[in-house]
Amino acid sequence: MSYQVGDALPERTFGPLSRTDIVRYQGASGDFNPIHHDESFAKSAGFPTVFSVGMLQASYLATYATDLLGPTAVRRFRTRFREQVWPDDLLTCTGTVTALRTDEDSGEKVADLELVVTRQTGGVAIQGWATFAL
Template sequence: MAERRKLDYAAVREGDELPKFEVKNLTRTDIVRYAGASGDFNPIHHDQTFASGAGYPTVFAHGMLNAGFVSKCLTDYVGRPNLRKFSVNFRTQVWPGDTITCGGKVTRKFEERGEQCIEGELFAVNQRGEVAITGSFVAALS
């Protein structure tokens, strides 16, 4: 069972940034390992010939792999059991060799159904500053 992280609601401020999480130099092996773990063997993620035939310069990472990086950034901050809502939007591909930096910030504090909650926005960007993912979350801290 996941440990419930204790983030102090009173100490959290709107505008607080989540600690960054970085994945350096994503490899084809990382992508193939994710395919095996997820069962998503779409050849566009591991077959160079297929990816080229589809008009891409090379294979690229699964969107859900990148969403997993963002979710790690988030749950490292709020704790997995505290998460109430999590959503992402995929903006651009992540390629082998990319470095992905994930982060976010608290945009609102509120109380709902007896819980002290925070709401925020999330992102993942590559080393070129291109946004790969945007997202949002709600977490209960009490």
């Protein structure tokens, strides 16, 4: 597929996020902080309930981008956590092509992307930036 600067990538939705999704990610990542699976612990820390591990949303964003452009094409991927994600949240990934250029080091033609994971509330859970070889 050919891209132009300003092109919006097709959106993709994940969820609704279940507590099982959160716990499964904890098992896969080795992050067993009880704030993500133990209701009493989360409430004692001042939260209304358990909440998702931020890297789970980052993994959804990476899956979204690599499914579109290919896992072997990733040249750079970074994220910023913006808002917590709760059980039953519906997460929508979107992206925009911000630049098409030739990488100075490799000489490859690459696309720079701005990526976002938005909750059903409109809140931004994750903001991301990526570079993919074309």
